[in-house]
Amino acid sequence: MFESLSGKLQGVFKNLRGLGKISESNVSDSLREVRMALLDADVNFKVAKQFIEDVKEKAIGQKVIQSIHPGQQVIKIINDALVELLGSTHASLEIDPKPSSIMMVGLHGAGKTTSSGKLAKWLTKQGRKPMLVAADVYRPAAMDQLETLGKQLEIPTLVCRGEKDVLVIAQKAQSHAAEQGCDVLIYDTAGRLQIDEVLVEELVQLKNKISPQEILLVLDAATGQEAVNVASHFDEALSISGSILTKLDGDARGGAALSMKSVTQKPIKFAGAGEKLEDFEPFHPERMATRIL
Ligand SMILES: Nc1nc2c(ncn2[C@@H]2O[C@H](COP(=O)(O)OP(=O)(O)OP(=O)(O)O)[C@@H](O)[C@H]2O)c(=O)[nH]1
Ligand SMILES: [Mg+2]
Structure with a gap:
């Protein structure tokens, strides 16, 4: 990811470094x-x-133009702006209360179930002491998938096969968590090809029922402009608390x-970069910017 962007920016920086003098026009x-x-x-x-x-506003200031290495200054300004674009500082999960709940939401195939497992492992x-909750009531295979992950990780996983009401599942999850001494519940919800009324309604109901500390939008980094x-739809409907970017190992261009961050004003909290459960880490804007530049 970001290879092409990275290459192009390096080219621009090379030119900037070569400039002895900086003017508004060459900036x-x-x-x-x-x-x-x-x-x-x-x-x-x-x-x-x-x-x-x-x-531009920062780069054409007198201080920059008159400095000894003006090109270098402009590069620094771009670097700082990129870090800011990615969220400035690392944002951690706000899950101090025990138990806390985390809702994983997102489109079909974005990586919700996989990221639920990864997050459980990380926690x-x-x-x-996390507990995984299968709250995708539409695809029986989704429950199996989460159950397999739970077994692999040796993490308690609540699967209510045949149950179609997520609120019933949530109720059971809360009592199971208490019984098993789990202090953070991760709800793996259903995906849709597109965000629609039925999905939103169900997610809002679940949100109202469990009052989650975190609602994380799981977003495939290859989604592009869409x-x-x-992100703005999910945020309007649910007021998300942050996002998880997945598939950063792919060759997508990375614009999403x-x-x-800029579109939702909500931080990117984690990044997934592979199918394996360990391919997951907290998102750090400055590290990501370094990878790009
Ligand atoms: N390469 C790569 N693949 C990933 C990553 N995260 C998830 N995947 C893969 O993406 C596919 C879909 O992941 P799921 O976790 O099933 O996605 P989901 O959002 O739960 O999908 P639905 O339940 O159908 O809505 C799987 O094949 C995962 O292995 C990642 O960071 N990198
Ligand atoms: Mg799933």
């Missing part, structure tokens, strides 16, 4: 190239526009990853 030329690179990487056009405006390492619409 503008470079920023035009940065903008093109962002758009080619599938970054939302509004996000790209704002990014360039912010950088175990943090000394928590990711922005998906770069636009997410």
Whole structure:
């Protein structure tokens, strides 16, 4: 991911470094190239526009123009803007209360079930006692998939085969968690090809029932431009608390990853970069920016 964007930005930076003097016009030329690179990487056009405006405002200041290495200064400004675009600082999970609940939401195939397992494994390492809850009542296979993950991880997993009401499942989950001494419940919800009324209604009901500390939108980083619409829809409907970007190991252009925070104003909390349960880590904006630049 980000290879092409990275390559293009390196090219721009090479030019900037070579500049002895900086003028408004050569900064503008470079920023035009940065903008093109962002758009080619599938970054939302509004996000790209704002990014360039912010950088430009800082870059054409007198201090930068008169400095000894003006090109280097502009590069630093772009770097800082990229970190800010990705969320500035790492945002952790807000799951202090015991028990806490986390709802995993997102479109079909985004990686909710896999990420539920990955998150459970990660939480175990943090000394928590997670429980996985199969709340996808539409696909029996989804319950099997979560159950398999739970067995593999040796993490309690609640599967109520045949139960069609997520609220009943939630009720059982709460009592099972208490019995088993689990202190964080991860609800793996159903996906849809597109966000629709029925799905939203069900998710809102579940949200009202369990009052989750975290509602994490699981987003396939390869979704491209559409990711922005998906994210804003889910956020409007549920007021998400953050997102998990998946499939960062793929060769997608990565624009969704770069636009997410800016569009929803909600932090990216974790990143998945592979099918294995250990391919998962907390998201750090500055590390991601370093990977890109
Ligand atoms: N390469 C890669 N594959 C992933 C990643 N996360 C999930 N996958 C794969 O993506 C596919 C879909 O993942 P699921 O976890 O089943 O997705 P889901 O959101 O639960 O899907 P539904 O339940 O159908 O809505 C699976 O084949 C996963 O192995 C990732 O970070 N990298
Ligand atoms: Mg699933």
